[in-house]
Amino acid sequence: MSDVYVLGVDMIKFGRFPDRTVPDLGAEAALLALDDAGLNIGNMEAFYCGNLGQANAMVGQRILQEIGQTGIPVVNCSNACATGATAFREAWTSIKAGLYDVVLAVGVEQMGTGLLGGSGGGAGIPKEGLLGSGTMPAVFAEAGMEHARQYGTTFEQFAKISVKNHHHSTMNPKARYQIETPLDEVMNAEMISYPNTKLMCSVNVDGAAAAVLVSEKKAKELGMQRAVRIKASVMTSDPYQERDLVMPDVNSCTRKAAAEAYEMAGLGSSDVDLVELHDCFATAEMLHYENLGLCDDGEAGRLIDEGEVELGGRIPVNVSGGLLSKGHPLGATGIANIYEVCTHLRGEAGARQVKDAKIGMTHVIGLGSACGIHILEKV
């Protein structure tokens, strides 16, 4: 079966845009990606749109109302923080199935402020702070402390991840922040949910990213110079685990997806030159070093201590600045990370360029849980 290619991909600079609308931000990203592909909306045969906050409000169609109502099928996707990756994968699937040759995928989000999660309680009285915490910082802190329990991982090691990603973001003009955060600043920042301080939590921002996917036939016709090959596209949900009901599992769905992605790509983790993974919290990134096979189980702390995951290290992780500093507009994240990897594979990442990058991996987790992994290859 022939491969699917990313022909155009881009993102808007993440930030706060209270005077703009979700369709407006999505439309901007769509036009950027279309320009990057050298195509226009009239060339698109289908459109997959990812958004969470307005999941019932036909965001994809409203984007087309801003950039061109061509009558193509539009599918609106919502899959927690894996929403963007889901839209991208649906686009990939439709080409793989032979239905279309040129498809648009957009991920877009406008975020509120403050804590996510923990507000629901069903009937009766609020459960937050009564039956523990359901806020995202606490949930991912508990997942990180499971790693601490198994391997003795320290608060300082978790904090180093945030130092690294903030450093990377100083080289990414499209990141929300470009600010160095030394270790003592990260560790002394307001404690939100131990061991996650405020600087170890992803940044709530508005953002949008988009990609134009094409069949191999179309890529050859339009020119392969800047095309990126999609070597693997995988989604999983969370397989049964005994603590599921109180401890949402981000590990087993990632391990399952990684194994399937490596198999689909015919590659191993040692072939990967850079990874954009789901660092919604510093504690989460630690888990995924092992979940994605970047090191053996129990070695994640050493990986961050020895700088292996920094730009210039053995396997750079989140050179974009990650969700911790680039920002995490939920529905856009799973396409923004594909933009980042493609930019490196095209050799266009400037100061943060991973040298000679040929293979890159993206990973997102939607809590609940959904995992999306893509492996991309320089043509």
Added chain:
Amino acid sequence: MSLPVVEYLKLPEDGEPYLEGHKCSECGSIFLGERNVCSNCFARDSMQSIKLNNTGKLYSYSIVFRSFPGIEVPYISAIVDLDGGGTLKGNLIDCEPDPDKINFDMPVEVIFDDALGRKDKDGNSYISYFFKPIS
């Protein structure tokens, strides 16, 4: 009369409060809350109501310093594996919110008490469960 904070907390009229689990007779998986199908082995009509133990061990935790307005912080959000099976999340009380004072696998007991004075819109009070270190 107080109501249970969750449906798997049972308040029998003639006995002590307890936590109810549902155990799959095919594979032994234990769930909180009623269900018809086992999500581990897919068996149907295999669920049996069981009384969960009131002792267990701390599996993981976070110390919560930032919460929503009106919620007293800090507090310890704890995940506890109950002896004999079943895992619960709840507040760990009577324990200093300091990582140096909280040990993985520390034994805890489940206690039942008023739900921190919280009442629903009809003025009903509630009984909740809490974890307390066993010294």
